[in-house]
Amino acid sequence: MTTLARTYRERQRDKMDRKLIQLHHERIAELAGGPSVLRNQGNKQVVSRARRFLKSVDLSKFSVKTERRFQSALDRHTDALKRAFP
Numbered sequence: 461m462t463t464l465a466r467t468y469r470e471r472q473r474d475k476m477d478r479k480l481i482q483l484h485h486e487r488i489a490e491l492a493g494g495p496s497v498l499r500n501q502g503n504k505q506v507v508s509r510a511r512r513f514l515k516s517v518d519l520s521k522f523s524v525k526t527e528r529r530f531q532s533a534l535d536r537h538t539d540a541l542k543r544a545f546p
Contacts, residue, residue: 489514505546513544 489511521533 485519486515489517509544509546510541513541 492514517537521537522530524530524533
């Protein structure tokens with residue numbers, strides 16, 4: 461196999477891996493922001509906005525070296541989620 465062919469296959473595999481990760485991310489966002497989790501939280505738009513927000517979160521922001529940095533990232537995202545609600 462030539463280097464060019466291997467490189468093409470690697471790029472295709474990486475592209476498929478990224479797509480699979482994105483699909484998992486979206487599915488987890490759907491489950492995590494479901495109606496049973498957000499029941500009685502106010503406006504009807506809360507569930508759809510929570511799901512949209514969770515799908516947009518860049519999970520790499522949580523890949524940090526200390527618990528303090530993780531908590532800081534979590535706090536920032538929690539505040540952003542609160543602002544997304546009606």
